[in-house]
Amino acid sequence: MALPKRIIKETERLMAEPVKGISAVPHEDNLRYFDVTIEGPEQSPYEGGVFKLELFLPDDYPMTPPKIRFLTKIYHPNIDRLGRICLDVLKGNWSPALQIRTILLSIQALLGAPNPDDPLANDVAQKWKEDQNAAIETARQWTREHAKP
Amino acid sequence: MNTVLCRSDAVDGTSTPCLPPPATPSYMVDHHVVEGIEERPALAPHTDTDARLLVRLIQCRQCSKPFSSPVTMPCGHTVCQRCLPAPQRRVNISYPQTLDHQLGILCPVCGQENSTADCNVDVTVSKIMALLVDYVSRWTAKHAEVVLTLEEVPQPPNDALISEKEMKGHVAQYGGGRLAGTFQMAVDGLLDYWADVAYSKSPGCEKDDLEDLDLDHFNSLRDAISTEMDCMVCYNTMLDPTTTPCGHTFCRHCLMRTLDHSIICPVCRRDVYLSPSLLYQPKNHCLASILDQVWPEVVAARKHTVSEEERPEGALDVPLFVCTLALPGMPCFLHIFEPRYRLMMRRCMEGNRKFGMLMYNQASTSQGDLGVTRFLEYGTLLHIVNFQLLPDGRSLVETVGVSRFRVIEHGMLDGYDVGRIERVDDISLGTEKRLEATEVGTAQSQAALYNAQHPPVPMTAANCPELLTTIELFQACKQYILDMRARSAPWLSERLVRAYGDCPDDPATFPYWFAAVLPIAEEQKYLLLRTTSVRERLKIVYMWIRRIEGQRLLLPRCGGYIGNILATCMGGFHASLTAFISTS
Numbered sequence: 001m002a003l004p005k006r007i008i009k010e011t012e013r014l015m016a017e018p019v020k021g022i023s024a025v026p027h028e029d030n031l032r033y034f035d036v037t038i039e040g041p042e043q044s045p046y047e048g049g050v051f052k053l054e055l056f057l058p059d060d061y062p063m064t065p066p067k068i069r070f071l072t073k074i075y076h077p078n079i080d081r082l083g084r085i086c087l088d089v090l091k092g093n094w095s096p097a098l099q100i101r102t103i104l105l106s107i108q109a110l111l112g113a114p115n116p117d118d119p120l121a122n123d124v125a126q127k128w129k130e131d132q133n134a135a136i137e138t139a140r141q142w143t144r145e146h147a148k149p
Numbered sequence: 150m151n152t153v154l155c156r157s158d159a160v161d162g163t164s165t166p167c168l169p170p171p172a173t174p175s176y177m178v179d180h181h182v183v184e185g186i187e188e189r190p191a192l193a194p195h196t197d198t199d200a201r202l203l204v205r206l207i208q209c210r211q212c213s214k215p216f217s218s219p220v221t222m223p224c225g226h227t228v229c230q231r232c233l234p235a236p237q238r239r240v241n242i243s244y245p246q247t248l249d250h251q252l253g254i255l256c257p258v259c260g261q262e263n264s265t266a267d268c269n270v271d272v273t274v275s276k277i278m279a280l281l282v283d284y285v286s287r288w289t290a291k292h293a294e295v296v297l298t299l300e301e302v303p304q305p306p307n308d309a310l311i312s313e314k315e316m317k318g319h320v321a322q323y324g325g326g327r328l329a330g331t332f333q334m335a336v337d338g339l340l341d342y343w344a345d346v347a348y349s350k351s352p353g354c355e356k357d358d359l360e361d362l363d364l365d366h367f368n369s370l371r372d373a374i375s376t377e378m379d380c381m382v383c384y385n386t387m388l389d390p391t392t393t394p395c396g397h398t399f400c401r402h403c404l405m406r407t408l409d410h411s412i413i414c415p416v417c418r419r420d421v422y423l424s425p426s427l428l429y430q431p432k433n434h435c436l437a438s439i440l441d442q443v444w445p446e447v448v449a450a451r452k453h454t455v456s457e458e459e460r461p462e463g464a465l466d467v468p469l470f471v472c473t474l475a476l477p478g479m480p481c482f483l484h485i486f487e488p489r490y491r492l493m494m495r496r497c498m499e500g501n502r503k504f505g506m507l508m509y510n511q512a513s514t515s516q517g518d519l520g521v522t523r524f525l526e527y528g529t530l531l532h533i534v535n536f537q538l539l540p541d542g543r544s545l546v547e548t549v550g551v552s553r554f555r556v557i558e559h560g561m562l563d564g565y566d567v568g569r570i571e572r573v574d575d576i577s578l579g580t581e582k583r584l585e586a587t588e589v590g591t592a593q594s595q596a597a598l599y600n601a602q603h604p605p606v607p608m609t610a611a612n613c614p615e616l617l618t619t620i621e622l623f624q625a626c627k628q629y630i631l632d633m634r635a636r637s638a639p640w641l642s643e644r645l646v647r648a649y650g651d652c653p654d655d656p657a658t659f660p661y662w663f664a665a666v667l668p669i670a671e672e673q674k675y676l677l678l679r680t681t682s683v684r685e686r687l688k689i690v691y692m693w694i695r696r697i698e699g700q701r702l703l704l705p706r707c708g709g710y711i712g713n714i715l716a717t718c719m720g721g722f723h724a725s726l727t728a729f730i731s732t733s
Contacts, residue, residue, distance in 0.1 A: 004383070005384060005385055006384040006385075009384045010384070058564075059561050059563065063406055063407065063409070063488065064410070064564075095411075095413070095418065096382040096403075096407055096415045097381040097382065097415035
């Protein structure tokens, strides 16, 4: 099936005007599948880390959101062990006016502002609430170990 | 609209001899009836008429100035926010019960009453206006030396007799060429919406290549606003622009698809109270005219591409609904709620109203040449008899089986399956006869041999359907139906008849009817779809009956147990069915 114009345009724009700290490159054999990297935002426990993600645009994209998952291990209350992300815009709050670029920016923002009150990884969220400093330290350590640039 | 056409026609070339021969005032022509690009008049922004036409596209009909805070009403017309008439209280409106729905605004263009809640600033037209004002003023400053004298040529309504004085239009001098001058004249309130313009070079203006200048200006303006003309959903130039009450515009089919998934506006997330079928929602006339005028070739190309895209790719031309078992000649009632199937149904209704119904391949068995697919390879082509769209976008669909088919090739289109199918027909009657003769003959001679040895269980029609002729099989099955009816209440059979018709007298179609009313596993009924001989189908049905009867005989104390279950199942199922039919 031919690739919709929208996906072609989005890909072109991602290549032509990349977002700082974010890259998304489509696979040559499947232009709906992207290799994504996101740099940890400054002033966050993820600073200095480069996180790998996979992104897939389903058949009825942009009517349904892209499917995204962290490949790099990350210690975050809204990201579980399998890399799945708890983010409203990836679920019910998706809108076809959003795009790959805005979604990746939202994920980067989520790294800068973890929300332990709406957790996906319960154990991490628990730690985050009980002892925030220790949790942040763990996140830093995981970033150093797993998210080497 | 037609009156407008007449007005311009009456004047062109008569009172303003400086104008070129009367060009069709194409911006008023409904381009939906125009096929192909060639027939459309090419736009010539460097000519007097078209310079005037272009500016009229963004002039408010009320104040004649270029739109300022434009509002596009649900009727599709656009005026400045300040030009909206005062809201009036609407009577006999109780839902939704908010103040702004109690108040209505009469559209100054068409007179339709729109609720004030739905009259919001049109985001796209606003952005375009901001860009135009900016670009025109910069252009005028850059080419201030090209001064033209513009004379407004008023067009009196309905050929009324107007005195010389009233006919006299405004005269003003503007720099920047025809397009910029006309725009500026409208900004200054010196150009009536209906009026034409006569252009002449002011004394001292030495510019010779005025045409090139206007063309350059037109191109720069077109490039400036082109990105605003992209739909936020498909990223293409908008096709049939349709505006939400919150003021955001999308291609009509993109907005439809979005509303299949959610009732909120994709851009601002406000609830969009629009009918699920947007077919009758007026388009945004202002944007549609701009697109048709400025990008006629793009609009034509988009129409072509969309009609291609909506059609399943290449040979995969049949939409496939993987859901349940449907049988030829039998009705199938569906409740459509999934967004992808809402889209599929809409396309079916626009097309030939047919789609294929397939069952899920629950056991993940290999389907012939297709390998393991999520559906079983044999299905029934359904024709939509009755389509009822519910207010929330779901629909109740009444279909009837047309023919059986096998999937040859399949793919996906916007989330649902599509395929190339091959019709499945019965073997010829000649072959059918030969098959019967051979089978009955062989079975009878074998049974005679076997039974001569006095076995404990002799071979009879009860355990060997091959002994019976096709008509005997049919009659045995039919007798079972009669027995069943005698056992259950008469109203039950009435309901059955109402939903599925009376028991057919044709042995070829009887098994489908029987399968439709018999509450046994669908996987068993599926066998009928792939059986291409009448005799084989009857044998399948006969064996079902033997099995049901056998179970009944094994449970003598629960006399009529299976029969009763059968009757109860049928009753419950058909009660709901009848309720559905009587409502639709």
